[in-house]
Every structure is written in structure tokens, then in C-alpha cells.
Amino acid sequence: MGDMQLVGSDSAKLASALTRIERDVDAVFDALLPVPEDTRSSLVEAMRYSAMDGGKRVRPLLLVATAEMLGVSRDPALRAACAVESIHVYSLIHDDLPCMDDDDMRRGKPTLHKKFDEATAVLAGDSLHALAFEILTDPATTTDPFTQAELVRTLAMASGMNGMAGGQVMDMAAESADYDLHTITRLQQLKTGALLAASVEMGAILGKLPPEGRSHLRAYSRDIGLAFQIADDLLDAEGDEEKAGKALRKDDAQGKQTFVSLMGADAARAQAHALVDQAAGHLVQYGEDAAILRALAGYIVERDR
């Protein structure tokens, strides 16, 4: 967790929850990805390399913490969390490709296409994409077909052309387009916000919270999604490459408009902190049960990777 500074009991709970979710997500992926004894072994080794590589696991923790807050037992929530993380990991693999962001390092290690090759990276991403939907329709996650279908729909919508992938296309166009703050916000809601929001939503689905009961959680997701992207932009502008484990200063080099370039670093930082406070405010009705979600909002803007 790097140099994160946290105070109070919420922070202690978060630190322990982050350690635990990292271990648990790795264990689920380990069980889901046995290496076959044929020429597909390189594919599965590649999937394991990226899926079990020490990511922060923000999305899995959002999902599991939401589900546990609503009384869901940990195992089904963890499996659904690994479905979301599968989507996140596949998107990082494809994003890092030479024809996309062309990144050589990720989380302090060579990116997948550097460690293996580009073809394996494309197919490992595609296979993690499919794995997400296999997990969600596996009886080991939930035997309730209504819940399965709602989880699938939420994740597919958040990751496709009207979610993450659409946001990535808008982001690619940012080098030549002259986006204003409104458009940057919309881009972020798709590129990063959609999957973060889906994580919380899927926790609520597992918790059998009906859609009309999810408005506070959705407001929380909206705020932390925006705060997350502002923090990412600040990290790109001001962060330490070694701690981040990846190349930084890319937005500026590519001439992309970001929250930082449009607002200035100080105003962006103030905005991120205001959003964290606002996000916490949406959880009042959950009291002490929301401790981890509250602390996670703070972590999202304080992280150094």
C-alpha cells in the first residue's frame, strides 16, 4: 500500500481489507486458471501472469465491501469480484499493446506482450473477457438465474461500447480533439467510472437490493469514479514512476486534456478531496457497516500507484 497515510479505525479496517482481498482474489484466480497439459498452457500462463500480479484490487474490494455491507457471504461476492477484475485486467492487457498505449511496464513488471508476445496478449485478454461471464453464470457464484443475468448485464454494459471500451476510444481521440471539462467528465465516466460503478452495483445485486434502493450507492460510485480519475491524472502529472510501477507523464507528452491540464493541479486535488467527502456522505444510512467503502473513497485519491 506504499506510502498511504490513513488515520483512525476506518483506515485500520481498510488496510486489513486490502491485504485480505489481494490474497483472496489471487486464490480465486489460482483455482479458476489451472494450466492445461496441452499447447494452451502458454495462454493460461499468460492469463495468470496478468490476473495474479499484485494489482490494487480496488474493484474487487468495492464489490465485496458493498456485498458484505448488505449481508452477502464472502465467497460468492469474491467470485463476482474476480469477474469484474477479469474485465479490468483484460482491458489493461489490450491497452498496453503497441497499437494502443504501447507500454512496456505495468505494476513494476514487463507488460504481458513484452513477457510473452502480442498474439498471446490479444488472446489472453479475450479469454479473460469470456472468463468474466463464465464466472457470473457458474452455480458456484450464485444458483439464482435472475441474479446471474443481472450481474452479466451490468458487467457487459459497463465494459462495452457504452462503457469502458467506448471511453477508451474517446480517450484515444483526446490527442487530437479539444475536449472541455464536460467532455472529459463524460469520457471518465465511461472509461473508468463505468466499471467502478458496476463493482458497487454488482455488490448491491448480490445483496438483493432492488434498483430503487440503490440511489445512494450509485451517488457514491459516481463521486468516487470522478475522484479516481482526477487522482489518476494527478499521479500521471506528479507521481513517482518507481512507486507507480509504470510510465508516467504520458498525458502531457501526448497533448491530452485532463482534469489537471484543464483545472490546474491544486484545484483538481481540492476537487478530488471534496468528492471523497461527498461520497462518504451518501453512505450515512449504512453507519459503521460502510466503514470500508468510506475509507476506500479516501484511499482512491491518496494512492501512489
Added chain:
Amino acid sequence: MGDMQLVGSDSAKLASALTRIERDVDAVFDALLPVPEDTRSSLVEAMRYSAMDGGKRVRPLLLVATAEMLGVSRDPALRAACAVESIHVYSLIHDDLPCMDDDDMRRGKPTLHKKFDEATAVLAGDSLHALAFEILTDPATTTDPFTQAELVRTLAMASGMNGMAGGQVMDMAAESADYDLHTITRLQQLKTGALLAASVEMGAILGKLPPEGRSHLRAYSRDIGLAFQIADDLLDAEGDEEKAGKALRKDDAQGKQTFVSLMGADAARAQAHALVDQAAGHLVQYGEDAAILRALAGYIVERDR
């Protein structure tokens, strides 16, 4: 349908069914893919370019013909068929990439990364992948969550590491590995057979046929899957590039073992025709209702593209 020669009334039904499914699949994709008025427009244009490009629509017809044989109305079957075709099209887009098969032509047109660019091709493939699962969990396809979940699981399993993507990895390794006929058959079952079988299975799911009632249809799928790949190998070895609309003679150039290289062209052709007869035999209990599936088995080995 090129120079396909068909005789008899089944053939007339097939010809009409192929024309109709091409038009219907294009219409569903047209409705599913409105071009947005923001910088995502290039992404959606790219998805339309590949999804509405005059493919043979074998998988959609397999699904719709199976569903209609079981009394399902056409509209939901067509939507599920477009989910399967979305997966098929995304796999072609990614397969054609320079780091994969590096193909410039597909169906007589420039491949997507040639027409647009590689980054758009990666993301258009990813977006079509997600679209498949959006379609299957859309109430317009079916409002029954049990059916939605079963459709999703069938398609996700058929397309991931234990299906199509796994088969593609085995196929990539075929250049250096010395596969025997048993391994080539296994490779084919994953790479091509899994998605063809999923098409029939999804028709059966929509038709509410319980798993224990699907054994004849599964036997049919197994036979046509193998016949399809043998026909593909024969097309690669002996076909006309102009009619095929893509580069041929690739297996031999890459030193890949195929059914044709291992069995010889004549024996492979005989085997394909025997499989078609055997496939038709599994449909006896459906009588005249199975006319299209029977004729489709023959088309699969007679096609010239």
C-alpha cells in the same frame, strides 16, 4: 452463395433461408449499433463495418433453424443469433491483426485494421465481445432469466480459453508443434467446433429442450463442426482466392498440419461428405422440420468461401 450447387427441395429451402438470414442479421445489427454523436462514432462505424459485411451467417442460421424447428418464434432467435455472430466477428477482427494472422483482406474487403487502424480493431473486437452478452441479457431477447443465464454460460464457455480462444492458441502453436490427427481434431473442436455447437445448443435452450433431450442435436453439431473444418482446410489448399475473398494457401506456407496434409485431399473430402451424411442421420426424429439443418450440413462442405 457463389457457385454452390444444390439439388432438391431441401436445397431450395436452404437458399431462401440463407438469403433471409443475411438480411435479418444485418437488420438486427443495424438496430443494435446506432452511431453516437461523439468521438465514439469511429468505434461504432468500425463495428458496423465488420458486423454487417456479407458474412455467410452459418452460425446465425444454425441457431435460428434449430430454434424454429423447436417452435421458437423468429425474433428472439435472431437476437441470440446476433450474439453468436458478434463473438464470431470479434474473433475474425482480432485474428486478422498483424500480430496474429496479419490478413489484409476478408470477405473481399480490406480487414478492419486496414480500413481503420489497429487500435480501433482491438477495441471494436472487444466491444462486439461485450455486445454479445448485452444482447443475451436484454429483455427483448428473452425475459426469462434462466434462459438468459444458460445462453450466456453456453456462449462464454464456447468462446473462451476452453473454446474458440483456446483453439486459436493451439492453432498458432501448430506451426512449430507436430500435431497428429487426434490433436488436430481436438484443436478444431475448440477453434471452430465450439462456437458452431454453441449455436445449435442456444437454439435448443431457446426451445426449452432440456439438456437430456439434446443428444441428437449435439451429435449433429459434432459432425458438422468437423466437416466444417475439413472443408476450410480443403478451401485453403484448393480454393479460389477471388471467390473466397481472402488469402489462401496459408496452412502450407506456415507449415501447419491440417486434415488435408495428414489425410490427403481425397480422403479428407470423402470424410467430410461422410460426416455430412452422418450429421443428417442424427436429425431423423425431426423429419421435415429439420430440412434446413440437413441442407446446411451439405452447404458447409460445398461452400467456396
